Amino acid sequence: MSAVNIAEKFDGITKHWFPHIVAEANGQHVRLAKLKDEFVWHSHADEDELFIVVKGTLQVHFRDRVETVNEGELLVIPKGVEHKPIAEDEVLLINITKAEAKHTGDVESDVTVDIQQMPRA
Amino acid sequence: MSAVNIAEKFDGITKHWFPHIVAEANGQHVRLAKLKDEFVWHSHADEDELFIVVKGTLQVHFRDRVETVNEGELLVIPKGVEHKPIAEDEVLLINITKAEAKHTGDVESDVTVDIQQMPRA
Numbered sequence: 397m398s399a400v401n402i403a404e405k406f407d408g409i410t411k412h413w414f415p416h417i418v419a420e421a422n423g424q425h426v427r428l429a430k431l432k433d434e435f436v437w438h439s440h441a442d443e444d445e446l447f448i449v450v451k452g453t454l455q456v457h458f459r460d461r462v463e464t465v466n467e468g469e470l471l472v473i474p475k476g477v478e479h480k481p482i483a484e485d486e487v488l489l490i491n492i493t494k495a496e497a498k499h500t501g502d503v504e505s506d507v508t509v510d511i512q513q514m515p516r517a
Numbered sequence: 518m519s520a521v522n523i524a525e526k527f528d529g530i531t532k533h534w535f536p537h538i539v540a541e542a543n544g545q546h547v548r549l550a551k552l553k554d555e556f557v558w559h560s561h562a563d564e565d566e567l568f569i570v571v572k573g574t575l576q577v578h579f580r581d582r583v584e585t586v587n588e589g590e591l592l593v594i595p596k597g598v599e600h601k602p603i604a605e606d607e608v609l610l611i612n613i614t615k616a617e618a619k620h621t622g623d624v625e626s627d628v629t630v631d632i633q634q635m636p637r638a
Contacts, residue, residue, distance in 0.1 A: 399590040402569075421565035421593045422615055424543060444542035446613075448523075469520040472542045492567075492613065494543055 402450065405517045406430065406488050413507050415491060415499055416517040427491045427499070427514065431483040438478065438501035443494045445473040452487035456480075523571065526638045527551065527609050534628050536612060536620055537638040548612045548620075548635065552604040559599070559622035564615040566594040573608035577601075 397419070405418050405428050413435060415427035431454065447454065447465060454465040456473065457480040465471045473479050491499070500508045518540070526539050526549050534556060536548035552575065568575065568586060575586040577594065578601040586592045594600050612620070621629045 397593050397595075399584055399586045399592045401587075401590050403589055419567065419591060419593050421567045421613070422545060424545065426567065426591065446540065446542040446547065448611075463520055465520045466522075468524055469522050470540060470547065471520045472518050472540050474518075490569075492542070 402428065402490070406450070408517055412486075413499075414509055414514075416515045418517050420495060423495050424492055425495045425497075427493070428517065429489050429491060429499075431481060431487040431489055432485070433483065435481045436500055436503055436505045436507060437480045438503040438505075440473075440475055440493070440497055440501040442475055443497040443501075444475050445497070446490075446492040447471045447473065448490040448492075450488040450490060452483060452485055454487045454489065455482040455484070457482060523549065523611070527571070529638055533607075534620075535630055535635075537636045539638050541616060544616050545613055546616045546618075548614070549638070550610050550612055550620075552602060552608040552610055553606070554604065556602045557621055557624055557626045557628060558601045559624040559626075561594075561596055561614070561618055561622040563596055564618040565596050566618070567611075567613040568592045568594065569611040569613075571609040571611060573604060573606055575608045575610065576603040576605070578603060 412432045415429045417425050419426040448470045449465045456463045533553040536550045540547040569591045570586045577584045
Protein backbone atom coordinates (compact mmCIF):
# COMPACT_ATOMS: atom_id res chain seq x y z
CA MET A 397 0.00 0.00 0.00
CA SER A 398 0.92 3.65 -0.22
CA ALA A 399 1.23 6.26 2.48
CA VAL A 400 -2.10 7.74 3.57
CA ASN A 401 -2.31 11.43 4.35
CA ILE A 402 -4.49 11.66 7.44
CA ALA A 403 -5.49 15.33 7.06
CA GLU A 404 -6.54 14.79 3.44
CA LYS A 405 -8.70 11.85 4.46
CA PHE A 406 -10.34 13.95 7.17
CA ASP A 407 -11.05 16.64 4.55
CA GLY A 408 -13.16 14.07 2.72
CA ILE A 409 -15.38 13.36 5.72
CA THR A 410 -18.53 15.45 5.77
CA LYS A 411 -20.68 13.69 8.35
CA HIS A 412 -20.17 13.41 12.10
CA TRP A 413 -19.93 10.01 13.83
CA PHE A 414 -19.48 8.34 10.45
CA PRO A 415 -16.21 6.38 10.47
CA HIS A 416 -14.09 6.03 7.32
CA ILE A 417 -11.76 3.06 7.10
CA VAL A 418 -8.34 4.19 5.87
CA ALA A 419 -6.16 1.16 6.64
CA GLU A 420 -6.19 -2.35 8.02
CA ALA A 421 -3.45 -4.20 9.89
CA ASN A 422 -3.50 -7.38 11.95
CA GLY A 423 -7.26 -7.67 11.59
CA GLN A 424 -7.79 -4.19 12.92
CA HIS A 425 -9.22 -1.14 11.19
CA VAL A 426 -7.80 2.33 11.30
CA ARG A 427 -10.95 4.44 11.21
CA LEU A 428 -11.12 8.22 11.00
CA ALA A 429 -14.13 10.05 12.34
CA LYS A 430 -15.29 13.59 12.91
CA LEU A 431 -17.19 13.91 16.18
CA LYS A 432 -19.54 16.68 17.34
CA ASP A 433 -21.99 16.73 20.24
CA GLU A 434 -22.97 13.52 22.01
CA PHE A 435 -22.70 9.89 21.04
CA VAL A 436 -24.65 7.04 22.63
CA TRP A 437 -23.70 5.07 25.74
CA HIS A 438 -22.29 1.75 24.59
CA SER A 439 -19.63 -0.87 25.19
CA HIS A 440 -17.82 -3.45 23.08
CA ALA A 441 -17.95 -6.94 24.54
CA ASP A 442 -14.85 -8.23 22.76
CA GLU A 443 -12.94 -5.23 21.48
CA ASP A 444 -10.68 -2.64 23.06
CA GLU A 445 -10.70 0.71 21.31
CA LEU A 446 -7.67 2.92 20.79
CA PHE A 447 -8.54 6.60 20.41
CA ILE A 448 -6.00 9.14 19.15
CA VAL A 449 -7.28 12.72 19.14
CA VAL A 450 -5.87 14.61 16.16
CA LYS A 451 -7.83 17.83 16.74
CA GLY A 452 -10.05 19.16 19.47
CA THR A 453 -10.87 17.90 22.94
CA LEU A 454 -12.84 14.72 23.53
CA GLN A 455 -14.64 13.99 26.77
CA VAL A 456 -15.05 10.26 27.26
CA HIS A 457 -17.71 9.68 29.88
CA PHE A 458 -17.57 6.50 31.89
CA ARG A 459 -20.18 5.54 34.47
CA ASP A 460 -17.91 6.67 37.29
CA ARG A 461 -15.75 9.40 35.80
CA VAL A 462 -14.93 11.52 32.76
CA GLU A 463 -11.62 11.29 30.94
CA THR A 464 -10.53 14.30 28.90
CA VAL A 465 -8.50 13.46 25.81
CA ASN A 466 -6.83 16.50 24.33
CA GLU A 467 -5.29 17.00 20.93
CA GLY A 468 -2.19 14.81 20.66
CA GLU A 469 -3.35 12.39 23.32
CA LEU A 470 -4.47 8.78 23.16
CA LEU A 471 -6.77 6.67 25.29
CA VAL A 472 -7.61 2.98 25.36
CA ILE A 473 -11.21 2.03 26.12
CA PRO A 474 -11.03 -1.53 27.44
CA LYS A 475 -13.52 -4.09 26.21
CA GLY A 476 -16.70 -4.30 28.21
CA VAL A 477 -16.47 -0.79 29.66
CA GLU A 478 -19.47 1.44 29.04
CA HIS A 479 -18.58 4.82 27.63
CA LYS A 480 -20.11 7.81 25.92
CA PRO A 481 -17.94 10.18 23.89
CA ILE A 482 -18.87 13.86 23.91
CA ALA A 483 -17.31 16.49 21.67
CA GLU A 484 -18.46 19.97 22.63
CA ASP A 485 -16.55 21.32 19.64
CA GLU A 486 -15.63 19.22 16.65
CA VAL A 487 -13.06 16.49 17.27
CA LEU A 488 -10.98 14.64 14.67
CA LEU A 489 -10.37 11.12 15.92
CA ILE A 490 -8.30 8.14 14.83
CA ASN A 491 -10.04 5.01 16.14
CA ILE A 492 -8.18 1.72 15.93
CA THR A 493 -10.11 -1.40 16.79
CA LYS A 494 -10.88 -4.88 15.54
CA ALA A 495 -12.27 -4.95 12.02
CA GLU A 496 -15.44 -6.63 13.26
CA ALA A 497 -16.14 -3.99 15.93
CA LYS A 498 -19.35 -2.01 15.56
CA HIS A 499 -18.75 1.58 16.54
CA THR A 500 -21.84 1.62 18.75
CA GLY A 501 -20.86 -1.73 20.25
CA ASP A 502 -23.78 -3.72 21.57
CA VAL A 503 -26.20 -0.84 21.12
CA GLU A 504 -28.21 -0.48 17.95
CA SER A 505 -28.97 3.19 17.47
CA ASP A 506 -30.00 5.53 14.68
CA VAL A 507 -26.37 6.64 14.56
CA THR A 508 -25.12 3.10 14.04
CA VAL A 509 -23.22 2.70 10.80
CA ASP A 510 -22.96 -0.85 9.53
CA ILE A 511 -19.31 -1.79 8.99
CA GLN A 512 -20.11 -2.69 5.39
CA GLN A 513 -21.41 0.84 4.89
CA MET A 514 -18.33 2.56 6.26
CA PRO A 515 -16.53 4.30 3.38
CA ARG A 516 -13.05 3.08 2.60
CA ALA A 517 -11.39 6.39 2.07
CA MET B 518 -6.34 3.96 31.97
CA SER B 519 -5.75 7.67 31.59
CA ALA B 520 -5.09 9.73 28.51
CA VAL B 521 -1.49 9.58 27.32
CA ASN B 522 0.14 12.73 25.96
CA ILE B 523 2.13 11.58 22.96
CA ALA B 524 4.50 14.58 22.78
CA GLU B 525 5.38 14.25 26.48
CA LYS B 526 6.17 10.58 26.01
CA PHE B 527 8.41 11.41 23.05
CA ASP B 528 10.22 13.96 25.23
CA GLY B 529 11.21 11.10 27.52
CA ILE B 530 12.86 9.11 24.74
CA THR B 531 16.59 9.74 24.47
CA LYS B 532 17.77 6.89 22.27
CA HIS B 533 17.08 6.25 18.60
CA TRP B 534 15.46 3.00 17.43
CA PHE B 535 14.49 2.20 21.01
CA PRO B 536 10.71 1.73 21.19
CA HIS B 537 8.73 2.73 24.27
CA ILE B 538 5.42 0.99 24.90
CA VAL B 539 2.76 3.55 25.82
CA ALA B 540 -0.46 1.55 25.47
CA GLU B 541 -1.86 -1.86 24.67
CA ALA B 542 -5.17 -2.74 23.03
CA ASN B 543 -6.43 -5.97 21.50
CA GLY B 544 -3.08 -7.66 22.03
CA GLN B 545 -1.27 -4.91 20.18
CA HIS B 546 1.30 -2.45 21.45
CA VAL B 547 1.37 1.24 20.74
CA ARG B 548 5.09 1.91 20.60
CA LEU B 549 6.73 5.31 20.22
CA ALA B 550 10.18 5.56 18.69
CA LYS B 551 12.63 8.21 17.60
CA LEU B 552 14.39 7.24 14.39
CA LYS B 553 17.60 8.62 12.89
CA ASP B 554 19.78 7.25 10.09
CA GLU B 555 19.36 3.67 8.88
CA PHE B 556 17.72 0.65 10.42
CA VAL B 557 18.33 -2.96 9.37
CA TRP B 558 16.58 -4.84 6.59
CA HIS B 559 14.00 -7.12 8.19
CA SER B 560 10.51 -8.52 7.93
CA HIS B 561 7.91 -9.82 10.36
CA ALA B 562 6.60 -13.27 9.48
CA ASP B 563 3.31 -12.92 11.35
CA GLU B 564 2.76 -9.27 12.06
CA ASP B 565 1.66 -6.28 10.02
CA GLU B 566 3.05 -2.97 11.21
CA LEU B 567 1.16 0.31 11.27
CA PHE B 568 3.43 3.35 11.10
CA ILE B 569 2.14 6.85 11.85
CA VAL B 570 4.72 9.59 11.33
CA VAL B 571 4.26 12.34 13.91
CA LYS B 572 7.31 14.38 12.92
CA GLY B 573 9.79 14.27 10.06
CA THR B 574 9.94 12.27 6.87
CA LEU B 575 10.49 8.51 6.88
CA GLN B 576 11.73 6.63 3.85
CA VAL B 577 10.62 3.01 3.96
CA HIS B 578 12.76 1.03 1.56
CA PHE B 579 11.30 -2.12 0.07
CA ARG B 580 13.24 -4.43 -2.21
CA ASP B 581 11.52 -2.96 -5.27
CA ARG B 582 10.66 0.59 -4.29
CA VAL B 583 10.83 3.33 -1.66
CA GLU B 584 7.76 4.72 0.06
CA THR B 585 8.02 8.18 1.56
CA VAL B 586 5.92 8.72 4.68
CA ASN B 587 5.64 12.37 5.60
CA GLU B 588 4.52 13.95 8.82
CA GLY B 589 0.82 13.25 9.34
CA GLU B 590 0.85 10.17 7.13
CA LEU B 591 0.45 6.49 7.90
CA LEU B 592 1.68 3.35 6.21
CA VAL B 593 0.97 -0.34 6.75
CA ILE B 594 3.89 -2.74 6.26
CA PRO B 595 2.28 -6.10 5.53
CA LYS B 596 3.60 -9.20 7.23
CA GLY B 597 6.39 -10.97 5.38
CA VAL B 598 7.49 -7.93 3.39
CA GLU B 599 11.15 -6.99 3.75
CA HIS B 600 11.71 -3.36 4.59
CA LYS B 601 14.37 -0.98 5.84
CA PRO B 602 13.36 2.34 7.40
CA ILE B 603 15.67 5.29 6.83
CA ALA B 604 15.34 8.65 8.57
CA GLU B 605 17.73 11.18 7.11
CA ASP B 606 16.61 13.65 9.77
CA GLU B 607 15.03 12.58 13.05
CA VAL B 608 11.57 11.02 12.78
CA LEU B 609 9.03 10.58 15.56
CA LEU B 610 7.03 7.43 14.88
CA ILE B 611 3.99 5.72 16.35
CA ASN B 612 4.32 2.01 15.61
CA ILE B 613 1.31 -0.21 16.29
CA THR B 614 1.83 -3.93 15.99
CA LYS B 615 1.21 -7.19 17.80
CA ALA B 616 2.56 -7.23 21.34
CA GLU B 617 4.79 -10.19 20.49
CA ALA B 618 6.37 -8.51 17.45
CA LYS B 619 10.12 -7.94 17.60
CA HIS B 620 10.96 -4.59 16.03
CA THR B 621 13.74 -6.14 13.96
CA GLY B 622 11.49 -9.02 12.98
CA ASP B 623 13.32 -12.19 12.11
CA VAL B 624 16.70 -10.46 12.15
CA GLU B 625 18.80 -10.42 15.29
CA SER B 626 20.97 -7.32 15.19
CA ASP B 627 22.92 -5.17 17.61
CA VAL B 628 20.03 -2.71 17.43
CA THR B 629 17.50 -5.34 18.46
CA VAL B 630 15.69 -4.45 21.68
CA ASP B 631 14.10 -7.35 23.48
CA ILE B 632 10.40 -6.68 24.05
CA GLN B 633 10.88 -7.23 27.77
CA GLN B 634 13.50 -4.45 27.73
CA MET B 635 11.28 -1.91 26.01
CA PRO B 636 10.43 0.83 28.52
CA ARG B 637 6.77 1.21 29.36
CA ALA B 638 6.57 4.94 29.34
